[in-house]
Amino acid sequence: MNRRLLLGAAAGALLAAFSARSQEKVVRIRARKFAYSPSQVTLKKGVPVTLEFTTDDVAMGFNAPDFNVRADILPGQSSRVRFTPDKTGTFVFLCDIFCGDGHERMSGTLKVVA
Numbered sequence: 409m410n411r412r413l414l415l416g417a418a419a420g421a422l423l424a425a426f427s428a429r430s431q432e433k434v435v436r437i438r439a440r441k442f443a444y445s446p447s448q449v450t451l452k453k454g455v456p457v458t459l460e461f462t463t464d465d466v467a468m469g470f471n472a473p474d475f476n477v478r479a480d481i482l483p484g485q486s487s488r489v490r491f492t493p494d495k496t497g498t499f500v501f502l503c504d505i506f507c508g509d510g511h512e513r514m515s516g517t518l519k520v521v522a
């Protein structure tokens with residue numbers, strides 16, 4: 409009896425994890441001096457997202473302080489961050505590693521909808 413309950417609970421947990429992964433959104437963002445492409449990303453509240461970054465330029469950063477999410481973006485490598493937006497609105501993200509003259513303008517927005 410306990411074994412059936414354990415198997416049922418494990419199957420339920422596996423199904424929930426698979427369902428969450430199938431809903432997960434992957435957004436590819438290319439960083440270059442002094443912009444992100446795309447610079448505006450629309451996400452859905454409560455839906456897990458993986459942001460995947462690449463650059464061919466110099467070392468850069470990604471910082472979305474409203475979600476406590478950041479990553480280093482290094483030339484020739486993919487960087488990934490995973491999070492679940494927990495609030496709606498429009499939030500700024502920015503480069504937090506000095507990447508040259510124009511760095512201060514390197515930003516974008518995360519628009520989170522219900």
